[in-house]
Amino acid sequence: xxxxxxxxxxxxxxxxxxxxxxxxxxxxxxxxxxxxxxxxxxxxxxxxxxxxxxxxxxxxxxxxxxxxxxxxxxxxxxxxxxxxxxxxxxxxxxxxxxxxxxxxxxxxxxxxxxxxxxxxxxxxxxxxxxxxxxxxxxxxxxxxxxxxxxxxxxxxxxxxxxxxxxxxxxxxxxxxxxxxxxxxxxxxxxxxxxxxxxxxxxxxxxxxxxxxxxxxxxxxxxxxxxxxxxxxxxxxxxxxxxxxxxxxxxxxxxxxxxxxxxxxxxxxxxxxxxxxxxxxxxxxxxxxxxxxxxxxxxxxxxxxxxxxxxxxxxxxxxxxxxxxxxxxxxxxxxxxxxxxxxxxxxxxxxxxxxxxxxxxxxxxxxxxxxxxxxxxxxxxxxxxxxxxxxxxxxxxxxxxxxxxxxxxxxxxxxxxxxxxxxxxxxxxxxxxxxxxxxxxxxxxxxxxxxxxxxxxxxxxxxxxxxxxxxxxxxxxxxxxxxxxxxxxxxxxxxxxxxxxxxxxxxxxxxxxxxxxxxxxxxxxxxxxxxxxxxxxxxxxxxxxxxx
Amino acid sequence: xxxxxxxxxxxxxxxxxxxxxxxxxxxxxxxxxxxxxxxxxxxxxxxxxxxxxxxxxxxxxxxxxxxxxxxxxxxxxxxxxxxxxxxxxxxxxxxxxxxxxxxxxxxxxxxxxxxxxxxxxxxxxxxx
Numbered sequence: 001x002x003x004x005x006x007x008x009x010x011x012x013x014x015x016x017x018x019x020x021x022x023x024x025x026x027x028x029x030x031x032x033x034x035x036x037x038x039x040x041x042x043x044x045x046x047x048x049x050x051x052x053x054x055x056x057x058x059x060x061x062x063x064x065x066x067x068x069x070x071x072x073x074x075x076x077x078x079x080x081x082x083x084x085x086x087x088x089x090x091x092x093x094x095x096x097x098x099x100x101x102x103x104x105x106x107x108x109x110x111x112x113x114x115x116x117x118x119x120x121x122x123x124x125x126x127x128x129x130x131x132x133x134x135x136x137x138x139x140x141x142x143x144x145x146x147x148x149x150x151x152x153x154x155x156x157x158x159x160x161x162x163x164x165x166x167x168x169x170x171x172x173x174x175x176x177x178x179x180x181x182x183x184x185x186x187x188x189x190x191x192x193x194x195x196x197x198x199x200x201x202x203x204x205x206x207x208x209x210x211x212x213x214x215x216x217x218x219x220x221x222x223x224x225x226x227x228x229x230x231x232x233x234x235x236x237x238x239x240x241x242x243x244x245x246x247x248x249x250x251x252x253x254x255x256x257x258x259x260x261x262x263x264x265x266x267x268x269x270x271x272x273x274x275x276x277x278x279x280x281x282x283x284x285x286x287x288x289x290x291x292x293x294x295x296x297x298x299x300x301x302x303x304x305x306x307x308x309x310x311x312x313x314x315x316x317x318x319x320x321x322x323x324x325x326x327x328x329x330x331x332x333x334x335x336x337x338x339x340x341x342x343x344x345x346x347x348x349x350x351x352x353x354x355x356x357x358x359x360x361x362x363x364x365x366x367x368x369x370x371x372x373x374x375x376x377x378x379x380x381x382x383x384x385x386x387x388x389x390x391x392x393x394x395x396x397x398x399x400x401x402x403x404x405x406x407x408x409x410x411x412x413x414x415x416x417x418x419x420x421x422x423x424x425x426x427x428x429x430x431x432x433x434x435x436x437x438x439x440x441x442x443x444x445x446x447x448x449x450x451x452x453x454x455x456x457x458x459x460x461x462x463x464x465x466x467x468x469x470x471x472x473x474x475x476x477x478x479x480x481x482x483x484x485x486x487x488x489x490x491x492x493x494x495x496x497x498x499x500x501x502x503x504x505x506x507x508x509x510x511x512x513x514x515x516x517x518x519x520x521x522x523x524x525x526x527x528x529x530x531x532x533x534x535x536x537x538x539x540x541x542x543x544x545x546x547x
Numbered sequence: 548x549x550x551x552x553x554x555x556x557x558x559x560x561x562x563x564x565x566x567x568x569x570x571x572x573x574x575x576x577x578x579x580x581x582x583x584x585x586x587x588x589x590x591x592x593x594x595x596x597x598x599x600x601x602x603x604x605x606x607x608x609x610x611x612x613x614x615x616x617x618x619x620x621x622x623x624x625x626x627x628x629x630x631x632x633x634x635x636x637x638x639x640x641x642x643x644x645x646x647x648x649x650x651x652x653x654x655x656x657x658x659x660x661x662x663x664x665x666x667x668x669x670x671x672x673x674x675x
Contacts, residue, residue: 076640080612087608087648091601091655285616316659320652327645334641461598537590540597542663545670 006376007148014186014380015163018387021179044314048321050177051305053184055082055322056329057133057389058140059441061187061382064330066353068337069344074281077288078442079330085296085445086326090319093297095312096460096539103307104400105300105452112459114529115467123404125451125478126300130397131425132444132485133299134390138429140354141386147355148379157429160383164390165422168398169415177308183388184325190381191332194361194374198339201364208342284504288442291506295445298452301392304399311543336360358382390425397421443485450509451478454517460539462518463532469521477513481505593666597659604655612644 060082067075102108106122109115138157145156167179202208296302309315340347340356343363347353361378365371401417402410451474458465484505493499501508521528529535618625619636627634 073634073636073640076637077616080640080644083645084608084612084648087652088605090652091605095659282616282620286613289613289616313660313663316656320649320656323652324649327649330645331642334637461594533587533590536594537586540590540594542667544663544667 006372007379010376010380011145011383014383015159015387017182018179018384019163019167021182044309044318044321046177046181047305047308047314047318048325049184050180051302051318051322052325052329053180053182053187053384053388054301054305054392055326055389056184056187056385057441058137058382058385060329060333061191061385062140062144062354062357063441064333065336065340065357066347066355068334069340069347069356070353074285076334077285078292079333081289081292081445082296083323083327083330084293086319086323088293089297089302090316090323092457093460094306094315094319097303097456098306098309098315099312099539099541099543100535101307103304104396104403105298105303105455106400106404108303108456108459109467109470112529112535113465113467113470115471118467118471119404121471121474122452122455123400125447125474126400127397127421128482129298129444129448130300130393130400130421131428132447133301133441134393134397134421134425135428136440137386137390137393138425141383142429143352143354144358144379144382144386147352147358148375154430157426160386160390161422161426161429164387164394165419165426168391168394168422169418179391180388183384186384187381187388188325188329190377190384191329191336191357194378195332195335197370197374198360198364199335202339202342283507284500287446287500287504287507290510291442291446291449291504293449294453294510295447295449295506297456298448299444300396300400301389304392304396313543333357339364394418394421394425440489443481443488446504446506446509447478447481447485449506450481450513453510454513458514458517458521462521463536464521464525464528465517466521466524466527468524468527469517469519472520473513473517476516477509480512481509484509589666589670593662596662600655600658600662604651608648608651611647615639 060079064075064079064082067078097108100108100111102111105126106119109118109122138160141156141160142153143156145151145159146153306315306318309318336357340353340360344356344359347356347359358375358378361374362371365374395418398414398418398421401421402413406413406417454473454477455470459470484502487502615636625635629635
């Protein structure tokens with residue numbers, strides 16, 4: 001594909017704007033309090049846009065549309081779950097967590113259960129989840145740069161890694177709030193404006209069917225460069241072996257072959273829920289729902305934001321606005337995934353479905369000025385997604401490293417922590433390029449749902465939770481999820497029930513974490529903090545009483 | 548000159564009354580702050596009310612959204628029903644799910660704030 005001449009300038013402009021707003025924030029950040037929590041002076045509207053900007057990562061901007069292109073209606077649960085996570089956060093966590101005064105999850109452990117050891121355990125999990133989430137962002141940046149320009153994969157990862165690390169280390173939280181809020185609106189614009197043009201073009205093309213009865217066909221003459229050895233199966237039954245580097249040209253109107261080695265759903269199965277695996281498919285769907293609904297509250301970069309609300313009521317209102325903003329955003333990836341079926345079927349042949357959002361404007365609107373400008377806008381939005389999510393993640397990981405690993409939590413420690421975490425993620429991202437962006441993020445949700453979700457929910461609503469119970473639950477439930485992640489990422493491919501249980505662990509690891517936490521707490525009842533009544537009062541008393 | 552016989556010369560009584568009133572006003576707060584049995588019962592009641600509200604609303608979501616995969620799996624005809632030219636699951640998951648979540652969230656916000664107002668009114672009510 002010929003790169004749009006506007007793409008590189010658009011990416012540079014977004015990066016420069018991010019740095020400029022960061023520098024502007026730096027001038028405002030004078031005290032340590034400004035630096036870390038924006039002096040708690042951020043209004044719900046700004047804060048909500050900032051949370052949305054931080055939350056909508058590479059997985060949301062690129063990955064969701066790519067998964068829909070590949071798998072169809074079943075993966076719509078990803079965006080629904082990503083949004084519904086904020087409802088669970090609103091119902092069970094938002095206001096009490098803000099009133100607890102905790103800035104990070106380790107802070108919450110100490111404030112609620114008075115245990116230094118539990119604090120250390122929580123720190124380890126925050127760093128693990130943070131890195132698990134940070135690596136795919138930099139990978140996404142590498143993919144974007146290598147897709148829309150001719151530059152290599154490493155350049156994109158390096159660019160995002162360096163800009164984000166510098167910005168976080170220098171500007172801290174105050175500037176991040178403005179940067180994130182700006183980037184939410186940029187991301188929404190970058191998906192919504194091209195979507196209008198794409199839908200209009202689809203109308204004027206005579207509304208071609210997403211799943212034509214005679215199978216998918218190429219709309220235009222398309223050249224596919226093969227990246228992995230595979231077997232193409234054509235509708236007439238003939239097959240063709242292809243090798244990496246081979247270029248195949250398909251004329252307009254020719255049918256799209258099926259590819260071995262790329263797991264995708266074809267024909268009417270794409271349009272309908274459920275697949276041939278029956279019970280296993282249903283189990284995977286429910287596991288995904290559980291992970292995304294309950295995982296959001298345990299993501300470290302989401303929780304940090306709540307401390308910037310002035311009180312518990314504001315935290316609740318902010319969460320509701322976030323739910324609205326995030327839901328509005330997720331209306332668009334579905335459209336991209338569906339139109340991608342018509343206009344960019346070649347992505348199913350190469351397996352690079354994550355690139356559908358980036359390539360669709362050019363493929364639908366052609367190489368004219370409109371197509372080039374919209375392609376540049378989408379690439380800019382994608383970069384905003386990597387920059388904002390990695391900034392948020394890095395801020396929270398650096399915050400935890402500075403207070404719990406380096407010790408004192410000063411501005412200098414925060415900067416050292418930011419640089420250390422940024423370098424770690426960058427090195428990992430440069431060494432693993434084959435992982436699927438959305439799947440890795442989905443696993444991070446599963447780990448968060450089986451470790452921090454039970455800790456927060458039980459800690460806020462149940463007086464009987466003890467430090468030993470909490471630690472046991474996190475170790476067993478979270479440990480099981482971490483093991484499943486490592487097996488999925490590093491181990492051999494599994495099939496059958498074993499594969500499903502490991503690839504989507506939440507449906508068994510979340511109940512496991514809850515039951516271990518409750519059972520061990522009941523067994524160690526004597527260790528419950530003596531001042532639990534006072535803590536409960538502080539968590540739940542209305543803000544007007546100022547208890 | 549003589550003073551009018553009915554004029555109240557001292558205002559000390561008023562101050563004392565105000566002070567006593569303030570003590571009465573603050574007594575439920577004091578029960579809370581000092582963790583007496585009454586205060587503890589008040590907090591337990593509030594926590595139970597808020598948790599009950601959160602659980603009831605999450606039940607609405609569990610039935611409304613969580614039931615869909617099962618429904619699609621059991622009643623295949625529902626999954627194939629076209630609405631507005633789109634298959635029903637696409638419309639439900641791609642569009643309708645988000646306003647539904649927002650509506651549940653809005654209901655929670657209103658009801659949770661009402662619970663808190665009731666609690667505040669109870670605590671600040673003068674005991675007379």
